Amino acid sequence: MEVGRGAAVLELGCGKGDRLAALAALGVRPVGVDISAVQVAAAATRWGSTVEVHQADALHFLSHTSDYYDAVYSAFGAHWFTDPDVLLPAIRERLRPGGTLVLAHLPPGDRIEPDEPTVVRSTLAMVLRWEGEAHQWASLLRHHGFVAPSACAILPPHGARTERTVVLRSRVPARPPRTAQGTTTPAT
Template sequence: MTDTAIAWDTYARQRPERRPTNARGERTWFNWTQYEDHGPGAELLGVQTGARVLDLGCGKGGNAAHLAALGMRAVGVDVSATQLHAARGRWGKMPGLELHQAEAVRFLQETGEVFDAVYSVYGALWFTDPAQLLPVVRERLRPGGRLVFSQQPPVEGCYGCQASYIPRGDDEDPLVVKRWDYEPDVWERMLVTYGFTDARARVWEAPPGPRTVGTLTVEARASCP
């Protein structure tokens, strides 16, 4: 299996930068789906100005920067130095934004901070074994704090740990990383097992057009003692 930092550095170099503004002319915005100007926004997190929010797999930092612009303390974590270099280049002077290069489980194990919300957009919640990640997310969430993540819905019949391929050059084999795919009801039951409540998973349909793959979002709260 490919070293994850190398894989996500490769992925980062292939991805375009976030647009200067969205369709509404906003310089920062929150996007859960793989489509531009589509789907819900930061309201899924259920937090207000002053909240402490953690982005696991923050990539180039656009979502975390939006939360910082709303007056939250946004902490972004990513294993890729290339992703974070791009994030710092664009958002590094944003008040309230803090970026760390680290693997998600290790960061959560080592930080002493408690967060009001933890989220992941096609990030670490998709590409980390939930048996390792969910318990440490629960430990770092305040009672009642929200966990929200999005990813592509599973292909029918392909559940659990799957291979995900990151292309390279024409004469090179793709890089391979692991991802974890489950049906919505399985995610809901799994979250309850690991100390969450009010778990809800749903699929947002793709916008009109040639692409038909929707976006799975999963929401839950850290249970109270």
């Protein structure tokens, strides 16, 4: 699904809402959710009514909204701090057929065994995070019914002391097409 003008896009863990504001400028209808009252207040001060930001835990928000989204994303946001076996099904519920999910985070470094079958819980500097290499996230996404997961790494500028950013993109299956008899054929 292409996310163009008028698309409804949800950011989980939106912080001060900078990405949402950029999307608003492109004609997208951006909605953000962040658990931190401080971040939500900062988003309101910085962007006013340009962006719609809710103060809530991402999982709680997804479980209580009746809205559907064309795309959901989390950039170093809630997916990093929430059990993905609980969060991914909740995201799936609120994505329109064919809708896109994008997750961005730092790689796990040497804390994670690359032959682990899936994303695992780890603690770094007292912060609980769910971490994995791109292939581990991809396998978890498939397990929860997302299709066509793909990953890319964005490298920091030469000499920078930051790590690469891993970006995963996936989508929920499109609704199966109707046949002439009014029945449906299975999604791939």
